[in-house]
Amino acid sequence: MVALTTHHLISPASLPPYSPVPPTPIPGLAEAETATTNNNDNEYLSVLSYNVLLPNSVDGWWNYKMYLPPLFSSSSSSSTTTSNDDVVTDISSWDYRRNLLRERIGLIDADVVCFQEVSPLSFEEDFAFMKEDLGYDGCELFKKGRFRPATFWKTRKCDLVGAPVHKDRTLLTAFRVVSKKDDATGTATAEEKKEDKNSSKEDKKWYVLNCHLQAGSQGGRRVRQIHxxxxxxxxxxxxxxxxxxKSPNLIVCGDFNGGPECGAVKYIEEGFISPDFIEDGEPVTSKLKESPLSLPLLDAMNVPEIQRKDKNPPPPTLVVPELISLLVEIDESLSEEDRKTAYENPCLSKDAKERLERIYRRYATFSSSSSEQQTTDDATTMNISDVERWLIDINGRVGRGSEFRNAAKEMGWVEPVDVEDEALSDGESKGGGGAKKEKARIVLPQDGILSLEGFVNVYESELREGKFWGIAHDLAVMGEALPDAGVFESRYDRMYCSASLHPFAVLDTVSTVPCPNKSEPSDHLPIAASFVPR
Incomplete structure (x- = not known):
């Protein structure tokens, strides 16, 4: 069951189960803001953070593989050569997911919305609904990268102050927030805003830092990014x-790509981090790093004043199938510390390898007599036709995905070296500049063979890249579905505020089933909070 739950100082309100229906008014942040600010003219600001999951409409194709159980069945038992593109269920399509996003964001109705994982290739079209349907007429898209943060705001509530600041995977915006009296009708004129600004005792800005810190075993980089x-x-x-x-009105939010064990989280919550902090087996910094602010930030979703009905801590924001324990080989006799090392340099579990071997035997049809050492069990291997059938079953067609690229290399494909490359390798310098040379197109070698070892190596590579969901999907559509081991949960998405702010309302999104799914368009759940100056 998926539900939204709001907690605030007035009275907690539980929302009905979330389902894809037309937006209707619900008790939430807006209700809490009205109740809490009724007796004063304090300005306030509500912020939503949401990792919306790339692919969007154009970039990428693979997100259907993140849905378990798979959205379509394998036809590997027959000699299919048709694409599975047409049979992918609509719930993984961008149109379906965008409708869920539009509804969810409209229901929460925050003043500022911080997205992570948007694509620059289709950003304006993908998120046109933010302005056209939801009234977010201010926007800043991060300048670099494939997985970008983007910040939206409503100009009737927030005046952008100065140019946004783009750093390594962080996007900083500064606002003057329209006070409650100006925002009561949502129609404050420029002259009224100016009058409010001039009458303010202190024209203190609000700062929103939208973060999408580096994923994977990159603890040091995450610390550098947040610092x-x-x-x-x-x-x-x-x-x-x-x-x-040193004491600004600051809200820091986004996908930290790590839980409480993460160095970036420690830095934010304690205001510093030292070289003795170890993450993924390595120090995250070579010297002491201290926050430039006078006090550490507060975990807005977990301040003592926020009383949840169940008295539990903030719920996880990443809820996905538990796969690591099924796919990674762990020696049960190892100490807890040594087990961490095994996860840092993972190898496929014995069970996963056995499943892959059974799959390989079903696909392999090519008989080779080149080796007199072959046994009956090893008499067939996968030739190009077998590999193509396998790729169509798992990826919909040949030519896309890291499985395709790694299989081609295992079969003997090597990037061609032209005359210019040979000259450079001999030490000749390259002058001028000119057009950037395109990468050579990867192809499956016509006479290539994918051995059992090579087949397993493809999935060892997937494992090292953290694509547990991709391996689980492929195993399932090839008839070797992993057992249900429950869910993996962690609070990757976080929201912090400076000591000068008081979070008077927070909104949790709760799921007890793996995401994405029919009701959740992303593997991350949104978080939101409202703030007033102390």
Missing amino acids: EGMRAVFTLAKKLKEKDP
Whole structure:
């Protein structure tokens, strides 16, 4: 069951189960804001953070593989040569997922929305609904990368102050927030906003740092990214002539790609991190890194004032199938510390390899007499036709996916070397510039053979890249579905605020089943909170 739950200082309100229906008014952040600010004219700001899951409409194709059980069945038992593209169920399509996003974001109705994992290739079209349907007429898209953050805001509530700041996977925006009296009708004029600004005792800005920190075994880079983002806040606060740039009205949110064990989380919550902090077996910094702010940030979703009915901590925001324990080989006799090392350098479990061997035997049809050592069991291997059948079954067609690329290399494909490359390898310098040379197109060698060892190596590579969901999908459509081991849960998505702010309402999104699914368009769940100055 999937449900939204709102917690605030007035009275907690539970929302009905979430389902894809037309938006209707619900008790949530707006209700909490109205109740809490009824007796004062304090300005307030509500912020939503949401990793919306790339692919969007154009970039990428693979997100259907993240749905378990698979959205279509394998036809590997027959000699199919047709694409599975047409049979992928609509719930994984961008149109379906976008409708869920539109509804969810409209229901929450935050003043500022921070997205992670948007594609620059189709950004304007994919998220046109933010302005056209939901009224978010302010927007900033991160300048670099394939998986980008983007921040939206409603200009009737937020005046952008200065140019947004782009750092390594962090996007900083600064606002002057329209006070409650100006925002009551949502039609404050520019003159009324100016009058409110001039009458303010202190023109203190609000800063929103939208983060999508690096995934994987990159603890050091995550720490550098959040440290750089925090320094950008301090620098901008000084530039905007804040009275105390070490104590700005700051909200930091986004996908930290790590739980409480993450160095970036420790840095935010304690205000520093030292070289003795170890993550993924390595120190995350070579020297002490300290936040430029005077106090550590507060975990907005877990401040003592927020009283959840069940008195439980904030719910997880990443809810996916538990696969690591099924796919990674772990020696049960190892200590807990040594087991961590095994996860850092994973190898496929014995069970996974046995499943892959059975699959290989079903696909392999090519008989080779080149080896006199072959036994009856090893008499067949996978030739190009077998490999193509396998790729169509798992990826819909030949030519896409890391399985295709790694299989081609295992079969003997090597990138061609032209005359210019040979000259460069001999030490000749390349002058001028000119057009960027396109990469050679990877193809399956016509006479190539994919051995059992090569087949397993393909999935060892998938494992090292953290594509547990891809392996689980492939096994399932090839008739070797993994057993249900429950869900993996962690709070990767976080929202923090400076000590100058008070989070008076938070909104949890709860799922007890793996995401994405029919009701959840992403593997991440959104979080939101409302803030007033202390």
